[in-house]
Amino acid sequence: KAGVTQTPRYLIKTRGQQVTLSCSPISGHRSVSWYQQTPGQGLQFLFEYFSETQRNKGNFPGRFSGRQFSNSRSEMNVSTLELGDSALYLCASSLVAGGNSPLHFGNGTRLTVT
């Protein structure tokens, strides 16, 4: 069974640009969530999607948005990039969305904003 796939693995962007990250969950998983990790910080929750609906959103500005497609694939978009957006972005899928199903993580996208 294929794992969670994130593309691209690495991205370098300049301030003010926008970026789109992609995540393909494990087949059959309908919940997809996104996390940001910056140095010294734990994984910070961005948002969670289930059946194409955003159910939860973390404490991030509106520049961070996402969506989920009917095949459960998800994209995350960051507009007007800032230097502080440089981070590792992890996507995770789970079989059910009740909080007691383990997350399966992708390898992440390393975003560098210059």
Added chain:
Amino acid sequence: ILNVEQSPQSLHVQEGDSTNFTCSFPSSNFYALHWYRWETAKSPEALFVMTLNGDEKKKGRISATLNTKEGYSYLYIKGSQPEDSATYLCAPSNTGNQFYFGTGTSLTVIP
């Protein structure tokens, strides 16, 4: 937002030593407690999911316990091996599938 604290922040042990880490979290607004292992250059891997007070889970040399009333969980590693070197993350979750990760305990096992 849940304030999740993990201690110690980092740990160096000799091969064969047993060790344990702590995860503290507010006991209200809690549904499940997850432990993950994150090895360098890999993605986080789920170890345990616990929901009930007094839960104990075991996977090989690694085990975990949960106290929901006082808001803490312990992770134990018996006879540490170099391949156990990783960052161990805990994360309480709510019923909305929102997880609150601690900053982790970085374990280095010295051969």
